[in-house]
Amino acid sequence: MQIGIMTNFKKPTKVAELTARMSHYHRYELIYLTPDDVDQENDKVNGRVFINNKWVRKTTDIPPFIDVAPYCFKKENKETMAYLRKKTFLSDDRSNVLTKYRLQQVLEKDENFSGLVIPTERAESSEQIIAFLNLHGSVVIKPIKGIRGKGVYILSQENEDDHVFKLGYQKEKRTLTKEEFEAFFIEEIKGKSFIVQKHVSSRTMQGDPFDCRVHVEKNGHGKWESAKIYIRIGIGQSVISNVNQGGGISDVKQFLQATFEDQWKSIYDKLVKVSKTLPYKIEEIRDTHIMSLGLDIGIDKDGSLYLFEVNDGPATKSLEAEVALLRSDYYKFILEKVLQRDLTAKKVNTKADRQNNKLKKRNQTLQKELDLYKKRYSQLRSSTSWKITAPLRKIGKLRK
Template sequence: MLVGLMQPFKQPTDLAKQIAIQAQSKGIDILYINPSAVDEEDNTVSGLMLHGDTWENVEKDLPEIIDVSVFCLKAKRKIKYLQQHAYLTEDGKHRISKENVQEMLHKDQQLQTYAIPTSRCKTFSIIKGFLLKYNKVVVRPIYSSPGENIYKIEQVDTDTFVVSHQKSKVKLTLKETFSYFQDMISNHSYIVQKYIPSKTEQGEPFNCRIHVEKNKEGKWTIVQKYIRVGTGQLVSPNSQQGVVTFDASMFLKLKFFEDAPAVENHLDTMALHIAKKIEKTRKKELVTLGFDIGIDQDKNLFLFEAISAPDTSLLEEKVAQLRTDYYAYLVKQHTRPFPKKHM
């Protein structure tokens, strides 16, 4: 059986090679493809297949199953075409923004405890209202990589505010704070949220990254969870500013002692429930998700980010194993007849 692996890179990644190798042992051939290589005239695609240790150029009929990276969704015309001719693991429909995911949690009685009070902020008055209510808030762009361009604002008194960003902190007046943020939020899409203090004993921000994948039974399973600490940072772990990772079990034992097993179990349950909720909301079965989860001193959990394409660099072999198991599951389940010729 031929399965397509669509990624935005011209040359296959290390993960793609791992997937191709493990797929072969399960009777599946992987065709590595780029959106630009799809020929809409004759329903074929030019791609690469792994032979031995070498990727070789081939031309094939479109695979009936294609694992699509979210980074390929910019090729909207190609994706729309492929929807008519193949089963796609990601089609871009009903995607959920940082703002929408909080609304989704808030409306669900079982999941609302994980939600963070959030509002779109097109004017500074929205931020000011949140400050009056919560005293400390974060302002973040709706569309950005996890942990990037996040600002923390703390109101000290009626005319004094402390603004923190990455490794810097500045004290501003109300007028200066207004000027600092007004242009930013009026020209780009930002949200304001209640600040959740997820910090180490040294005061550095941390979150728990949980990576989930589908397994051979088509069910969500946790690949790995690890703690990301923003060393020397003030607001949120940002990889570009330096992040140190720790095994989640070890970190939780050091921080919460005998309560660590309960916190870890809660993290697992939360991630699996939210993954199912996102699929239900999107009306689409997905193959991979990542979650950045905050934990406050009272061991309450909060969803900071839901990530469509979590980083796999620390766990490529595990991801490849599960991904190819899921391909085998899809091959067995896949019965939809797709036309072989362009209609």
């Protein structure tokens, strides 16, 4: 029984390798794929399986379940992904995808999660952004479908009357007049899908931006479980805590104790509560099954939590072992409980299995040879020549 893992990376990921090692315990085989490995004409995939500590090419039927990365749903893969939607069960079929703006709108109407909502508007004009800035003091301008902090700006103003603005992007800061800001808006924002949000001041004692990543995965019971909660710090950055642009991570408890002192325990408890409740709400909003989520939480100076965004393709570099363990259990749950497949019917052909089979075959061969020699010996003893030579064998024994 095969399980597929599909990404855009030609080289199998570390999480795929770890999960492949664990898959034998659950009696299924993991096959690593990219969209290019799908053979629609023959209903096959030409992927790779992990054997004897190396990835080996293997052609097989379409796996009944494929854990697919969101980035595989690119325009160039449209035909392939439409084919797979019909042929197999995908970890995420990308239906009802949430934008940052829609997520804030929906959560605002839910009393259980409205406290997490950050005041947000679509960025439609420079005048509207300035009015929003005057209301909240400092704002963030970012693309609705942005990833990894690309295109995220922070805008502030020391005095409403002087019309001088401070614009931050990654590690850069610059001062703009109102006319210069209007020119910036026309060049970078106008006609594109951007939103403007109240800036949540999540800053370390050294002044670096930080946020909290709550990484959740489905477990072996099909329930959401926290894989890891950790702090991401944008060292030397002016806008966001993007480790891809030069930052680091920190243990959540140690960071909260050092930064919020007496408040740290209540903040941590709120983070744990979010990890146990918000994923179900996201799944409900999207009205589809999801397997993995990264919840990016901002923590204000007073300890209030705000939801920056939800990432349905979260990075796993900081928690590869935790993710591999949870996913290997979840794959088994999907096969047995959702797809009703019997994993006990046939064991995966592991290295130990192959060695055991060789020993069994060798033992069977030796047993056949032994039976043959017994038969020949029996025939010899009952033969006339054996009986005639009996006296000679007795004399030989006496001489010896």
